[in-house]
Amino acid sequence: MGHMIGEPREGFIPSHGGYAGLLAYKKTPIVFQGTCRFCERFLQKRDHTMDQMVQAARSGRQNFVEASKMSGTSKETELKLLNVSRSSLEELLEDYSDFLRKRKVSLWLKNSPEALFVRRLARKVDVSYETI
Numbered sequence: 001m002g003h004m005i006g007e008p009r010e011g012f013i014p015s016h017g018g019y020a021g022l023l024a025y026k027k028t029p030i031v032f033q034g035t036c037r038f039c040e041r042f043l044q045k046r047d048h049t050m051d052q053m054v055q056a057a058r059s060g061r062q063n064f065v066e067a068s069k070m071s072g073t074s075k076e077t078e079l080k081l082l083n084v085s086r087s088s089l090e091e092l093l094e095d096y097s098d099f100l101r102k103r104k105v106s107l108w109l110k111n112s113p114e115a116l117f118v119r120r121l122a123r124k125v126d127v128s129y130e131t132i
Helices: 022-040 048-070 075-102 113-123
Strands: none
Touching: 022 048, 022 075, 048 075
C-alpha cells in the first residue's frame, strides 16, 4: 500500500546520533581531560591561555555531539559543526606548540620515536585518559 499523507515515511530523515561510535569522538574526552590536567599543572589559574585551551578542548568534543544531532535535518550544518570541532582542536594544538616554543622545548619531528609511539596509542580503540 502507498504512503498516507501526514504519516512519517521510513527513511525520510536519515538516522543520526551515532557520534559516540566514531573513533575521532572517542579520543576527544581524552584530549579534554588531558588538557584540563595539563593546564592545572603547568599554567596559572589567572592565565587567559588556560581558559582558551580548556574551552577549545571542550568545543572539540561538544561540536561532535551537536553535529550528530543536526545530521538528520541538515547535512550542511553537520559539516559546519564538524569543521568547528576540527578548528577548535587545531587551535588547541597551536596553544600546545606555543607553550613549547615559549619554553624553548623542541617539537617532536613527525617520525621521531616519541611521535610514532603517540600515534600508535591514538590508533587504539578502547583507551581512556586513565589507560594512556
